[in-house]
Amino acid sequence: MNSLHERIAASFNAQGLMSTLGARLVLVQDGEVHIELPFSSHLTQQQGFVHAGAITSIVDNACGYAALTKSAPGSEVVTAEFKTNFMRPAIGERFVAVGKVQSAGRMLTVCSGEVRAYSGAGPDYKVVALMQATMVSVPANA
Amino acid sequence: MNSLHERIAASFNAQGLMSTLGARLVLVQDGEVHIELPFSSHLTQQQGFVHAGAITSIVDNACGYAALTKSAPGSEVVTAEFKTNFMRPAIGERFVAVGKVQSAGRMLTVCSGEVRAYSGAGPDYKVVALMQATMVSVPANA
Amino acid sequence: MNSLHERIAASFNAQGLMSTLGARLVLVQDGEVHIELPFSSHLTQQQGFVHAGAITSIVDNACGYAALTKSAPGSEVVTAEFKTNFMRPAIGERFVAVGKVQSAGRMLTVCSGEVRAYSGAGPDYKVVALMQATMVSVPANA
Amino acid sequence: MNSLHERIAASFNAQGLMSTLGARLVLVQDGEVHIELPFSSHLTQQQGFVHAGAITSIVDNACGYAALTKSAPGSEVVTAEFKTNFMRPAIGERFVAVGKVQSAGRMLTVCSGEVRAYSGAGPDYKVVALMQATMVSVPANA
Numbered sequence: 171m172n173s174l175h176e177r178i179a180a181s182f183n184a185q186g187l188m189s190t191l192g193a194r195l196v197l198v199q200d201g202e203v204h205i206e207l208p209f210s211s212h213l214t215q216q217q218g219f220v221h222a223g224a225i226t227s228i229v230d231n232a233c234g235y236a237a238l239t240k241s242a243p244g245s246e247v248v249t250a251e252f253k254t255n256f257m258r259p260a261i262g263e264r265f266v267a268v269g270k271v272q273s274a275g276r277m278l279t280v281c282s283g284e285v286r287a288y289s290g291a292g293p294d295y296k297v298v299a300l301m302q303a304t305m306v307s308v309p310a311n312a
Numbered sequence: 313m314n315s316l317h318e319r320i321a322a323s324f325n326a327q328g329l330m331s332t333l334g335a336r337l338v339l340v341q342d343g344e345v346h347i348e349l350p351f352s353s354h355l356t357q358q359q360g361f362v363h364a365g366a367i368t369s370i371v372d373n374a375c376g377y378a379a380l381t382k383s384a385p386g387s388e389v390v391t392a393e394f395k396t397n398f399m400r401p402a403i404g405e406r407f408v409a410v411g412k413v414q415s416a417g418r419m420l421t422v423c424s425g426e427v428r429a430y431s432g433a434g435p436d437y438k439v440v441a442l443m444q445a446t447m448v449s450v451p452a453n454a
Numbered sequence: 455m456n457s458l459h460e461r462i463a464a465s466f467n468a469q470g471l472m473s474t475l476g477a478r479l480v481l482v483q484d485g486e487v488h489i490e491l492p493f494s495s496h497l498t499q500q501q502g503f504v505h506a507g508a509i510t511s512i513v514d515n516a517c518g519y520a521a522l523t524k525s526a527p528g529s530e531v532v533t534a535e536f537k538t539n540f541m542r543p544a545i546g547e548r549f550v551a552v553g554k555v556q557s558a559g560r561m562l563t564v565c566s567g568e569v570r571a572y573s574g575a576g577p578d579y580k581v582v583a584l585m586q587a588t589m590v591s592v593p594a595n596a
Numbered sequence: 597m598n599s600l601h602e603r604i605a606a607s608f609n610a611q612g613l614m615s616t617l618g619a620r621l622v623l624v625q626d627g628e629v630h631i632e633l634p635f636s637s638h639l640t641q642q643q644g645f646v647h648a649g650a651i652t653s654i655v656d657n658a659c660g661y662a663a664l665t666k667s668a669p670g671s672e673v674v675t676a677e678f679k680t681n682f683m684r685p686a687i688g689e690r691f692v693a694v695g696k697v698q699s700a701g702r703m704l705t706v707c708s709g710e711v712r713a714y715s716g717a718g719p720d721y722k723v724v725a726l727m728q729a730t731m732v733s734v735p736a737n738a
Contacts, residue, residue, distance in 0.1 A: 186356035187363040214328035221329040222391045223372050227365025249364045251588055253395035253537055253679040253728055255706045257699040272726060273683040278534060280681045300698060302679055302728040304535055392704060393730055395537040395586055395679055397564045399557040414584060415541040420676060422539045442556060444537055444586040446677055470640035471647040498612035505613035506675045507653025514649050533648045537679035
């Protein structure tokens with residue numbers, strides 16, 4: 171674990187929602203972050219699949235933390251806006267949200283994200299959601 | 313409570329995520345649905361405000377159920393996509409997501425939503441998020 | 455015509471695209487701008503309706519100029535991003551894009567827009583498109 | 597030129613707007629379409645760069661025609677909605693919009709697009725805009 175990972179993990183662990191959902195930070199590298207969410211009946215919509223809101227929560231975070239890897243020390247990243255397409259039902263045993271920086275500005279960072287659904291132990295997955303997001307750098311609280 | 317409310321409530325209560333977040337269905341009328349979420353430290357992002365993912369979850373649902381009030385009996389509504397702007401930090405004691413149908417088609421319904429933050433017992437609120445969403449009608453499972 | 459209108463009109467008239475499309479600035483007030491586009495076969499998509507790109511061009515401008523009415527003198531507004539839903543074919547004799555500021559920040563302004571299609575001289579219209587946009591204030595060139 | 601290219605070109609050439617903007621269809625393959633737009637002062641916004649509306653018009657078309665390459669013969673594709681981020685000013689001698697299918701359904705197809713700005717004859721470009729779009733298949737007119 172490097173200092174970039176530590177910085178992101180400290181912020182991730184301070185998020186009540188990630189713990190409530192059962193999400194885990196699994197990869198941090200320059201411009202890219204992965205967050206994993208195991209299936210749970212606590213996360214479902216009315217048909218028993220994972221709710222779009224839970225899927226969005228992890229990919230929003232993956233994008234936000236990807237942006238944070240590119241931002242100046244002492245700054246914080248918040249979401250200005252995002253757009254998510256849901257391409258198929260979120261069916262799977264676990265989900266991995268991948269967030270990547272597409273363009274990093276001083277103020278605004280554009281990221282793209284996807285959420286991959288895995289069933290079983292194999293490497294195959296289906297992309298269930300695509301995100302395009304705008305993150306904004308703000309000074310961290312003193 | 314009318315039959316439209318009952319139909320929506322049955323679906324809402326079948327969603328594991330709404331119970332996990334602590335959200336409540338508070339208004340159902342033709343083309344408009346309200347969902348309330350009290351503040352909880354289980355819902356926060358790293359600064360202690362409510363996470364964009366929790367805010368999105370309730371306004372996605374408010375929009376989806378608003379669309380469902382316009383759909384044929386025996387059909388289900390799922391989210392094709394949405395876009396959300398976060399205009400200020402989600403600070404408040406409770407949040408009310410308001411979803412409204414803007415255009416109802418046979419297949420696709422376009423909705424707009426907003427999330428209002430309330431502090432104290434008064435009627436004043438601040439809009440913390442705006443959503444524009446596309447919902448799609450699908451046949452309900454037999 | 456007031457000075458706010460003059461400021462917006464000067465910028466509008468400097469846009470080559472608006473003249474190419476045949477668009478006209480028809481209303482400027484604090485936080486709201488209207489732009490009109492008459493139908494022309496120069497603007498069509500493959501079915502003969504007005505192209506989504508032309509519709510988007512005028513509502514993007516209506517939103518951007520609505521944001522400019524709220525920005526400091528000497529600043530310029532550019533589009534960070536927008537999202538547009540097309541609710542029905544853009545059929546009509548003329549189209550009016552209405553852009554409104556929803557939340558004006560120092561840096562980012564969130565606007566909503568709609569495009570109304572008119573046929574004949576009457577006041578009735580159909581909303582053919584809805585936009586939700588983020589505008590960013592930048593210093594004007596010296 | 598194959599029959600897929602011919603089918604797309606016939607539709608492209610029926611669009612008044614593409615000719616008005618000066619856009620050209622330059623590549624059609626299964627699930628991917630490129631459209632080129634040379635710089636012209638007829639396309640500008642108030643600072644002299646290419647207008648977001650012109651940029652959006654070509655990438656909307658690139659996405660729509662990419663979707664059409666995946667759709668059944670006798671069907672038409674129209675835009676349900678799109679979202680575009682503008683990452684830097686559209687400065688260049690020519691712009692190439694690249695649209696790709698991400699997920700093709702019977703009814704809805706999700707595409708991603710980007711617009712590349714070129715200056716000079718070299719292969720280097722800068723991505724000025726990113727789109728995420730939902731296209732809908734409709735029966736072609738008889």
